[in-house]
Amino acid sequence: MPFRFIGALTRNIRWFISWPLRILLSVSFVGIVVGAILVFLYGTISNRYDISEVKSNIPERTVILDRKNRTIGTLHGENRRRVPLQEVPPIFIDALLLREDNRFYDHGGVDWIGVGRAVAQVIKHKRATQGASTLTMQLAKITYNHQERNLHSKLTEVALAKRIEATYSKDEILETYINRIFWGHTFLGIAAASRGYYDKEPRDLSLSECATLAGIIYGPNDFSPLKHPEEARKVRDIVLGLLKDAGKITEVQYAAALAEPIVTHPPQSRSEENYAMDLVRRELDAILEEEDIRLGGLVVHTTLDLDLQNATLDIINKHMTALESRKDFKKHLASLQARREKRGIVKNKLTTKAEYEAALAAYKAIPAEQREKTQPPMPNYIQSAAVVMDNATGALLAVVGGRDAEESKLNRAIQSRRQTGSLFKPFVYATFFQQGNSADTRISDDRIAHGEIRGAANWSPRNSDGTYRGMKPASFGLILSRNTMSVRIGNRAGLGNVIQSAELAGFHGNVSKTPALFLGTWEASPLDVASAYSVFANGGVRPTPYIIDHITDSKGQPRFAITKSRRAVYSQRAANITSSILQQVCKPGGTAGRITALGFKAPCGGKTGTTNNYTNAWFAGYTSNLTCSVWVGFDTATKILEKGYGGTLALPIWTDIMLASQKEGYPFNAIRTRAASEGQAVLVCRESNQLAHSGCQYAKTAYYETTVGYEAPAKMCEKHIPLAEPGTEEDIPYAEPLDSSDDNIPLAEPVDETDGIPYATPI
Structure with a gap:
């Protein structure tokens, strides 16, 4: 019918005109019909896509900050950080548009002039020499991950580009594009590229660097200034020429930028294997939904102090290296290894850290085909862990779970639970004082008689020095860590009461409900211990430890608020009596009396802990603001050293950590007697x-x-x-004359x- 209509329309025209006209009109009609079908078809296809994903579905790395807003590491998402268009130099935008889409602000998503130009190039060269994709079409492609390069994909991108242009403003599209685009290596978005290539924020990029980044988009791996600086220079110079020809830069700027060498400054690689990050990761897994983890883009504000965290790790390694260099330790280690080999234990050899690292280097030097048949060495050297927390709030300032997170993933600060030994005794005494007894209550230090202790008729523990001193004040038993007095104190306080109060203080997990508990058979992690000891520094109140303070999105809008809590464990009186005694422990004559000699002069309280056969060495102590626990030992129940007491192995580490915290600005005043x-x-x-x-x-x-x-x-x-x-001229205040009446004099308003x-x- 349409063709008959065309025939009738051209019937009276001469044949040599009518036939070409009929063909032209028929082809046009067919083109219109096909075009209408394609518009309907691909309009329907594009409607299946969620257009809001263009701006919303942009995975970013979640950034972890310490308490001073310094980056500790990143998690989740992709290597991308979104930045607003205002943080990008205008010259970069000019360079990008001239390079990729110089009619961006004039077209509606599809540049038909560009399409015609590309088709002409195909006809001329018999191959595609010029792309016709606009920035909007490229944005559609990377948003919906279109990998195929065929007509169907291209038409889908055209339809999506029209929808994107109808939904978002040009600046929104441009901002989203520069935050989505791949810039080579693992860099996604302008912020990651700027940081990865030049260790700069986008706003600080130079003209030459802007031109380079705009130039390499077409082939980021082929033109990478890190791997192919000469190729990067060529495309940079092309972009600089475009800027000059368009009048965006002067001849002087062009010549100066052209003369600059291609120089990159990638940031120093920093391992994110970190025991504190491990704890943050665990907490986030419990807080965030799967979608939050996938998209990332959050800013996690933690309570950690990066300086104190690093100082704690350095201090631990310094003391452990010094221990490994001692002749008696080397001899002891060799003896332990010989006994293991005699029992047929040949795997996981006991070594020093230096010996392990040498063995690991030798293993890596083995040819790959031989290495597959050889077991790599495993780290099995002396370890230490420490936790530092604000004893008033529960904020964790440092969490070190071992000597090297890259060599050993076990986070001993939170995962390793070891017997606490005498470290547990203050909780036995505090329960005793909770029942109305005082530090002067007289307790026998003599041998424990048969049947004296409920639930352990035949048990009679000895004092470590083998002496027995008769009736003494209760404080004497805690200051000198007397076993017989501590067992009698616990017996009078009641085993069930001691367990209940210790659980309130933060001890948890399986516990052997026998009187041996009074001497520290309860196993705990350094985090448990630090949390529990904060009770004595805080008037009997235990704040719940936390490492994540709050979480925002990348624009600073609150996303997650962390609920902080505290609970009363002991009465102020009981806690203060115990704290007073623990302060005596840290003075000359107490089991931690070396603190002053080691250089720490501020008021403090604490307790050493050593378990049977010297398998664990502990010290936990507090100042007016910080509580810190330190553990030293092997990962298996192995003797550290003959006479490896907590006071000789763990206490010096604690002292140095406290001295480091003083340098970092944490004040040490009189120890408080009530909850802060x-x-x-x-x-x-x-x-x-x-x-x-x-x-x-x-x-x-x-x-x-x-x-x-x-x-x-x-x-x-x-x-x-x-x-x-920022402001306008109208906003600028001017001095105005006042009359002399008091009523006209402006008064300060209360805030x-x-x-x-x-x-x-x-x-």
Whole structure:
């Protein structure tokens, strides 16, 4: 019917005109019909896609920050960090558009002029020499992961591009594009590329660097400035020429950028194998939904202090290396290994850390085909773990679960549970004081008689020095860690009562309900111990330990609030009596009396712990603000060293950690006798240690200091320049003359302290 209509329309025209016209009109009609079918078909296909994914489904790395807003590591998502268009230099946008889509702001998703130009090139060269995809079409392709390069995929991208243009503004499309695009290696988005190639924020890129990044998009692996600097230079120069020809840069700028060599500054590789990160990862797995983990893009604000974390690890390795270098330890280690081999235990040889690393290097040097037949050496050297926490809030400042997280994944700070020995005795005494007894209550230090202890008629533990001193005050038994007195104290307090209060303090897991518990058979991790000892530094109240303070999205909007809690374990009286005795323990004459000689002069309390056959050495102690527990031992129940007491192996580590924390600005005052309340948060610049302002926030060095007892600095930061606030001329205040009447003099308005002033969230 349509063709008959065309024939009738051209019937009266001469044949040599009518026939070409009929053919043209018929082809046009067929084209319109086919086009309409394609529009309907691919419009229907494109409607199956969720167009909101263009902006929402952009996986990013979740960034983990310490308490001073420094990056500890990243988790989940992809190697990408979204940035707003305003943080990208305008010259980079100019370079990108000139390189990829110079009619971006003029077309509606499809550049038909570009399509015609590409078709002409195909006809001319018999092959595709020029792409016709716009930025919007490229965005559709990478959003929905179209791998095929065929007509169907291209038409689908055209339809999606039209929908994208109808949904989002040009700036939104451009911003999403630069945050999605692949820039080579593992870099996704302009922020990752800028950091990966130049160790810079996008806003700090130079003209040459902007041109390079814009130039390599077409083939990021082929033109990578890291692997192929000469190829990167060629495409950079092309882009610089485009900028000059378009009048975006001057001849002087062009010549200067052209003369710059291709220089990259990738950030120093930093292993993210970290015992603190392991704990953060575990906590996030419990908090986040699967979708949050997949998409990432969160900012996790932790309580960790990166400086103190690193210092704690260094201190542990320093002391353990010194122990391994001792002649008596080397002799003991050789003797242990000889006994193991005599029993037929040949795997997992006991070594020093240096010997293990040498064996590992030798293993890696073996040719690959031989290495498959050989077992790699396993780390089996002396270990140590430590936890430092704010004893008023429960905030974890350092979590070190071993000497090297890359060599051993076992996080001994939270996963390894070992007998605590005498470290447990303060909880026995605190339960005793809870029942109304005092530090002066007289207790016998003599041998325990048959049947004296409930539930252990034939049990008679000895004192470590083999002496028995008759009736003594209860405090004497804890200061000198007397076994017979501690068992009698526990017997009077009641085994069930001791277990109940210890569980409230943070001890958990299976426990042998026998009187031997009074001497420390209960197994615990360093985290359990640090948490429990904070009770004595906090007037009988135990804050629940936490490592994640809060979680925001990349724009700073709150996503998850972490609920903080605390509970009363002992009365103030019982806790303060015990704390007073533990402070005596740390003075000359007590089992931890070496603290002063080791250089730590601030008020502190604590207790050593050594288990049978010297298999575990402990020290747990606290100051006015921090509680720290330290464990030393092998991963299996192996004798550390003859006379390897907690006071000689763990105590020096604790002392050095406390000295390091003093250097990091944690104040040590008189130990409090009641539960602390959280104070006001103070915005501080981590680089100058002065009050932060807008310049520090722009430089990302500002953080909220919430440590209890923190004294705010008096001066504003002088290292960074405060940013000028934007405004119009009408906004600029001018001085106006006042008349002499008092009514016209403006008075200072009182500030509502609850409005806009950040406080730490009360527990």
